[in-house]
Amino acid sequence: GQSLEQPSEVTAVEGAIVQINCTYQTSGFYGLSWYQQHDGGAPTFLSYNALDGLEETGRFSSFLSRSDSYGYLLLQELQMKDSASYFCAVNGNRDDKIIFGKGTRLHILP
């Protein structure tokens, strides 16, 4: 089976940096993805890691350690519009379904 653990809520200050962690247990592993979802909206794809290391996309970065079954999403220069839920997700192989974690609600304080 597959399971993913991430914090249910994180609070940070506008302009700061925040890290959202994700640990996973899977029978197979192809990659770790991150999705953002604003209230009332659909999830949108943010990033993907298949290999160990850091992937950077603008203010957002994602990290993966396959040996530790661990990854994180790093958000820099936080803006109020970053207030949303963030989901980590894994797929066991290339053509497999993606399973989502329970999501982390990010609250940003002015």
Next chain:
Amino acid sequence: SAVISQKPSRDICQRGTSLTIQCQVDSQVTMMFWYRQQPGQSLTLIATANQGSEATYESGFVIDKFPISRPNLTFSTLTVSNMSPEDSSIYLCSVRQGFHEQYFGPGTRLTVT
């Protein structure tokens, strides 16, 4: 990226009735998925609907309750049958492009009374 539309965007239905949700994609895709999401909760996969094959259902979901059609590479329907209040949720259609990116429709908010 794929653009996905869903109909209806929301509906209020009576217990015991059925609702069919339509999902239209602006490009041809092989892999299509149906998810359910309670407000503030995670996404639960109902089934995978690949064109040319029977839908594959996840544990806890059965074809009689959630029949799916996938007549071509741009369209799918999910029917929620014999509804009860427990079926009240947001239903999302999603497609896979490339090896890992998934795109989601805006969702159908269903309330069963």
